[in-house]
Amino acid sequence: MRFYAVSHSPAVVPSHRRLRPLPARSLPAIPGSPVRTNFLLAERKISLGVARNPVRSGRRPISAMASEAISSTAAAKGKKELLVFESEEELSVSLAKYTAELSEKFAQERGAFTVVLSGGSLIKSLRKLVEPPYLESVDWTKWHVFWVDERVVPKDHADSNYKLAYDGFLSKVPIPPGQVYAINDSLSAEGAADDYEICLKQLVKTGVVAASSATGFAKFDLMLLGMGPDGHVASLFPEHPLLNENQRWVTFIKDSPKPPPERITFTFPVINSSAYVALVVTGAGKASAVHKALGSGQSLSDMLPVEMVSLKDGKFSWFTDKAAVSLLQDRASL
Numbered sequence: 001m002r003f004y005a006v007s008h009s010p011a012v013v014p015s016h017r018r019l020r021p022l023p024a025r026s027l028p029a030i031p032g033s034p035v036r037t038n039f040l041l042a043e044r045k046i047s048l049g050v051a052r053n054p055v056r057s058g059r060r061p062i063s064a065m066a067s068e069a070i071s072s073t074a075a076a077k078g079k080k081e082l083l084v085f086e087s088e089e090e091l092s093v094s095l096a097k098y099t100a101e102l103s104e105k106f107a108q109e110r111g112a113f114t115v116v117l118s119g120g121s122l123i124k125s126l127r128k129l130v131e132p133p134y135l136e137s138v139d140w141t142k143w144h145v146f147w148v149d150e151r152v153v154p155k156d157h158a159d160s161n162y163k164l165a166y167d168g169f170l171s172k173v174p175i176p177p178g179q180v181y182a183i184n185d186s187l188s189a190e191g192a193a194d195d196y197e198i199c200l201k202q203l204v205k206t207g208v209v210a211a212s213s214a215t216g217f218a219k220f221d222l223m224l225l226g227m228g229p230d231g232h233v234a235s236l237f238p239e240h241p242l243l244n245e246n247q248r249w250v251t252f253i254k255d256s257p258k259p260p261p262e263r264i265t266f267t268f269p270v271i272n273s274s275a276y277v278a279l280v281v282t283g284a285g286k287a288s289a290v291h292k293a294l295g296s297g298q299s300l301s302d303m304l305p306v307e308m309v310s311l312k313d314g315k316f317s318w319f320t321d322k323a324a325v326s327l328l329q330d331r332a333s334l
Contacts (some may be wrong), residue, residue: 081317082294088125088282088321095278095319096128099222100138102276106221107142114209116146116223116266116274118234119161123168125280125319126224130172144179144208145170146200148223149235149265152189152252155182159260183264193252193264200249200270212273214312217249220270223277228258231289231304233279235265238304243268268308277309277316284323291327 085091099115106113117123128134151159155166162182170180181199183192200218203209212219225233236242237257245251245267252264271277281290293306309316 081315082325083317083319084325085319085321091280091282091319091321092125092128095125095280096131096134098278098317098319099126099129099224100134102222103138103142106275107139110210110221111142112144112208112221113142114144114146114221116148116220116225117161117165117169118148118224118226119151119164120226120228121282122224122226122280123164125282126169130169135173138173140174141176143173143175144181144203145175146181146220147183148225148233148271149263150183150192151260152183152185152192152262152264153260154185160185189252189254189262189264193248193250196264197248197250210275212312215269215273217269217273219273219275221275223271223274225271225277225279225309227279227281227286227289227306229285229289230257231293231306233305233309234271235263236268236305236308243305243308245269271309272311273314274311275314277311277314278319279306279309279317280319281324282321284326286324287327290320290324294325295328 083091083094085094103113103115129138145165147161147165150161151157153159155162157163181196181203184195185192187195200209204211204218210219210221211217227233230238232238235253235256237253240253240257242251242253242265246269248267249270250264251267252262254262256263289304289306293304
């Protein structure tokens with residue numbers, strides 16, 4: 001097995017290195033009032049309303065959204081939560097609190113917090129986590145970091161999701177080096193996918209990563225995902241044969257419609273086994289895909305990859321801004 005548990009540079013660092021836990025501190029309240037909606041994709045029911053005037057709109061302010069989202073376990077299987085923020089800045093503040101509280105929850109329950117990152121603009125949305133109070137209050141020694149997909153390029157390459165995460169996040173927080181799991185970039189795409197899958201299965205066997213009792217696949221504590229303008233998630237693209245992969249944990253693609261062409265990616269059975277998924281979608285450029293995913297009555301045959309994210313036993317939250325959901329909103333209520 002040749003997976004890399006890497007430091008914040010391409011060099012391999014022994015996994016026994018650990019940092020002393022940081023003292024826990026209370027987390028701040030979230031400014032702003034996102035519109036919060038629970039919905040069932042199968043029924044195509046969306047209910048968006050005004051959050052500017054809670055009295056007139058009949059909605060109370062959500063000042064502790066992250067706490068409520070984490071503690072709300074009564075949602076039926078298949079339900080998803082849509083959070084709409086006034087701006088990307090407010091979204092980032094809320095996402096930091098949401099992630100920090102999940103970190104505390106799983107650190108207490110399991111003694112570890114397994115986090116899966118994606119590329120694109122997601123890392124920018126995590127920027128509040130590297131600022132006070134989270135830099136000091138989060139117990140970073142419990143974090144184990146993975147990637148939902150990766151480009152098969154050297155770790156210092158401009159296209160590397162590892163480099164993106166390193167530059168914007170990993171280099172700024174004290175996660176133990178041996179708990180950051182990047183691909184072995186000396187292997188082919190197929191070899192890197194096989195190697196990463198072996199890594200995950202070993203970590204499930206040792207209890208670092210939980211296993212789903214419902215599916216038998218790895219059950220990550222939190223997946224932080226983005227979505228492309230075409231509705232793709234991870235490196236699972238519309239109408240690609242990999243959408244139907246249901247045996248592998250990690251697979252590879254050599255003909256990605258977006259460069260670079262060679263990548264590895266988690267499959268839907270692993271994504272859908274997660275305990276929590278936060279899908280971050282911002283900007284008007286994503287509005288068409290959001291509308292197709294949440295507001296149209298298309299058949300199963302033309303589902304976007306993002307619509308195939310359906311957790312078996314978990315909580316799925318969309319973190320969006322008003323631009324991303326602009327084609328869904330009732331203009332008269334804004």
